[in-house]
């Protein structure tokens with residue numbers, strides 16, 4: 001039953017309805033009139049290949065036979081046959097059916113069959129990486145029926161082979177994430193087969209980068225005898241790379257930038273480069289490594305003089321000639337241009353004319369080395385990374401056939417897309433994108449922190465704006481980004497089947513394929529992934545600190561923790577439910593990221609509470625100190641578990657430090673966050689009991705600098721509350737001020753106040769009790785009412801301790817005919833997707849990107865073109881809201897629109913903007929990303945990406961009453977996540993207030 005449940009559409013278990021991820025299905029596990037047997041009744045159909053086909057195809061055919069064996073337990077025979085005079089060699093006598101694999105124009109076997117059967121291959125012939133498969137009759141003398149797998153070119157055939165393997169039951173991640181093969185005793189293909197046209201993105205690849213410590217330490221153990229390559233010590237030899245090549249091909253990717261920081265692909269292992277080509281991988285080098293040579297490593301080893309073309313062309317030029325000669329026999333894309341040593345900008349004074357000279361010389365080298373071949377036919381790429389984009393903006397141009405590789409900001413926000421005037425270059429355009437980074441404002445490379453809805457939003461724009469020649473993804477250590485890497489490659493392979501509303505179904509399908517889960521279990525996994533990536537992308541784990549989330553307002557830290565706690569429970573239940581064979585894969589792909597994220601967040605929040613409790617003289621300080629210590633140990637235990645599963649297969653893969661960064665670069669070890677302890681034997685000076693109300697850092701009785709500005713002799717706390725506080729209550733914590741046990745009662749002088757619980761016992765083993773305060777509004781007239789809550793503590797041998805809290809209840813009432821968001825707790829908070837009206841203009845309307853961003857989702861004008869509008873004329877959304885108060889009672893409100901970080905992707909000539917309007921006041925338009933110098937981001941950008949939000953602040957007049965807020969489209973590709981209208985009481989927290997009550 002676990003069969004076939006891999007679809008975008010999970011259909012009935014009959015052939016032809018189900019789909020592999022991002023691919024049509026042509027596999028069945030029971031026979032029908034329209035199936036062809038692969039393995040049936042314990043017998044496998046032979047596989048035939050042609051000796052003159054590509055070696056990479058031969059190799060993939062071996063994988064197919066082995067995959068079939070792992071799925072069914074029966075190994076098909078794999079045979080080379082040469083079709084000469086149309087007779088089969090003697091060893092095939094008796095074979096009446098076969099699987100026949102080959103490449104058009106390369107496999108004489110396939111060409112012969114196409115000729116014999118008059119098979120129509122016009123749909124794939126000459127089409128880059130396309131393929132078809134189907135059953136044919138009488139393809140060869142003696143063979144009555146065959147299932148042919150035909151590629152238009154080398155990778156077309158290889159992809160078709162792996163496409164079948166995946167549908168048979170072999171995950172692309174069977175080795176890299178230990179996903180068990182799904183077993184079937186009977187295996188069939190549909191007679192009509194599968195086919196695929198050319199992928200949308202021509203080169204789809206990944207970049208192994210910043211590989212120290214995790215990938216490098218792991219590979220050193222796994223693939224070397226502990227020493228690494230002779231000249232560099234690199235562990236990245238062909239044993240490592242062939243694993244990468246195979247994975248890429250199984251993911252239908254084709255392009256690779258190899259690890260570079262302490263290794264040199266072409267030097268470390270002389271088999272690396274030929275094997276890449278043999279497998280069918282297109283090699284490149286990163287944005288800062290021209291002419292297929294590793295920089296800085298190879299230059300440090302073999303270069304003479306400085307890495308400075310203006311002064312040292314005599315040595316750099318021949319260095320590049322060697323790179324071109326070495327790469328000439330193999331399929332590759334040459335990086336052109338140059339950066340400074342160590343991936344730094346070219347130094348001062350090295351200007352556009354020098355860079356143009358460099359590119360000219362590189363092309364001269366290519367055309368010389370390639371024997372005067374037309375240089376425009378050699379694939380080349382110029383990466384517009386950081387300052388290099390500035391050179392482009394300042395007017396530098398390269399030859400039309402060189403692909404312009406646009407980049408993101410290293411935080412997943414593409415800086416610039418091709419403009420209409422840039423669309424017709426023969427070299428086209430591409431994108432260099434990051435899932436992992438070493439760089440400011442903070443490295444992020446420990447754990448998965450990229451949201452698929454965001455990747456979808458950015459890369460779909462790349463498709464629309466025709467940046468489709470090359471997509472290269474910086475994947476750091478490759479693990480633990482397995483699923484999101486596959487999404488990137490799958491999307492570039494065929495974007496037509498994905499949209500904002502079905503991105504999550506990718507995760508569901510993936511979870512079904514990897515874990516043989518039911519769709520209900522797979523949906524749970526999708527929710528877990530969404531939770532973890534939302535949490536880790538709204539603020540990268542490396543940026544967390546003890547007060548990232550508010551400990552006093554909106555129950556923010558608590559809710560964050562609750563979310564992760566729930567995820568932890570669900571993940572553990574699933575983990576416990578899977579077979580022991582499945583556990584390593586589930587651990588790596590789901591359980592570890594969930595538990596590691598939860599543990600780290602829990603530790604930081606516990607550290608924050610610990611620090612706060614200490615300042616409040618509460619005995620529970622010490623419990624939180626213990627919790628931080630044990631979570632710090634738990635963090636290590638999870639790392640160790642990752643390193644020890646499967647007898648240490650992944651030892652070191654989680655080496656990355658991730659706690660207590662003190663600047664952008666990684667700390668040298670994980671350090672426990674600072675914690676405090678209070679003296680547990682000693683009673684706090686004001687007595688046994690501590691009272692700490694929600695909404696304040698202070699505690700009573702006694703002195704505390706947060707009680708009032710003076711810090712001593714302060715009045716009791718005044719707690720305010722109204723009818724539309726989203727939580728419907730507030731709380732007051734009763735805590736121990738020392739070792740003496742006591743009992744307490746909570747009471748008030750009014751009947752409309754409810755306290756729950758109204759009494760309790762506090763002792764060192766039960767050092768806290770949270771008392772919730774709510775109001776029976778039916779007993780109150782509209783307006784303000786006052787009460788006093790009194791906490792009385794009774795302890796043996798001590799006088800009665802009595803602590804008052806003032807309470808102000810504000811009964812607010814909206815007219816019956818009002819529908820919309822109602823002010824509560826000092827403001828109105830609205831998730832952008834929760835619109836009251838949505839108006840389409842020129843076919844453009846605001847649509848939701850489900851799961852996008854920090855809280856619920858984002859909305860963006862769709863479809864996205866180049867068209868912009870003056871404020872008040874474009875597509876709009878409206879929100880009805882009701883206010884009771886205003887800032888300083890002056891009729892004013894402040895509106896903060898939480899925008900996703902979006903760079904000026906249409907260039908500085910058309911910066912992104914948003915326009916807001918309240919009622920019929922004039923719309924206010926904000927160009928919310930400051931312009932920056934060419935090749936730069938504005939200085940404030942670091943804080944935007946660190947917080948994963950751009951707050952746009954406008955002031956309007958909105959006296960008490962009903963109002964309408966309108967958000968107008970001005971520019972395309974802007975995303976609104978949340979809107980907060982401050983009527984005077986909004987407190988500053990990481991995520992802003994929770995959504996207001998909507999009536």
Ligand SMILES: *[C@@H]1O[C@H](CO)[C@@H](O)[C@H](O)[C@H]1NC(C)=O
Nearest residue numbers: 050051052055058078079080
């Ligand atoms: C088929 O022939 C090719 C070329 O000689 C060889 O590389 C390959 O290993 C052979 N395959 C099998 C299954 O014998």
